[in-house]
Amino acid sequence: MQIITYKAQSVKNDADYFRRLVIKELGKDCYVEVHQPVNIVRFRFPSGLDEKELEKLDKIMKEEIRGRRVEDVG
């Protein structure tokens, strides 16, 4: 299980939006949680991401919410 957390200035969309986005862009399902008060989007990938997929996710999250990766566990 790889846990990847992004922090942004503001997160307007819900978890389902980000989950669908990741499935579409990376072809991988994951668990997503969004906490708006702290502007956190957290992904959990059961099978993990390789380096290229992680770079792609970074890019997606930068474009979507100008988010930066703050935590990567697993």
Add this chain to the structure above:
Amino acid sequence: MSIFEYPDPSYIKAKLDNLDNLNISLSELRDAIRGTDNRTLTDIYNRLGSIGGSVEVTNLPSWFTSSNRTTDDLFGKLDALDNALASVGSDKLRVSLVDPLPSGSNWIGNIRIGDGTNIVSVLSGTLGGSSAKLLAVAPDLTKVFSGGANYTEQEVTVTTTESSSSFSPPLRAVVLTNESDVEITIKLNGGTVAKRLAPRACKAIMLFEISSISYVVSSGSAILKIEGYW
């Protein structure tokens, strides 16, 4: 010219000297063979005759030759048992509970019930910091709330502006803890029904699918701890 053969006298002497090693008499040898009961070959002969006379079909237990219990019956039962074992593996027994289990004082161990994918476990464990006996639905609540793979935990600051947390896929169970001295109002799954979460570590445990939690306070701010599993 004749050739004579004769043993070497020194060879004969050596052999005779070896007779000193024969330290048992013939009577002692006889007694050793006969044993303490002085059995003779005649005794053995008679005993064998006695055994031969007793090994007859008529001397076998009645159930062995009963017309109701033949060896075919035994083989039939063994075949049935063999088939029962083979249906679930060579070293396992399948049990069907027909009657209620008898009451007793012994414990049955860690039980998992299910079809192999949707398992329910009966375990003792801790849920949200409180000791409780749990009937856990897969994935196992006890393990999840002990930090299992499908467990999530987040503290959020609740202000007078309504905000929310969302989850996809939805959480299957949630424990909300108000860690402040201010009452928090929460709404679940985009609904309009508000639930008040009293201050000072008051908990709300919800065992149904939750995709979003909205929260707000009427004044000041509060810390809401969200624990859940999906």
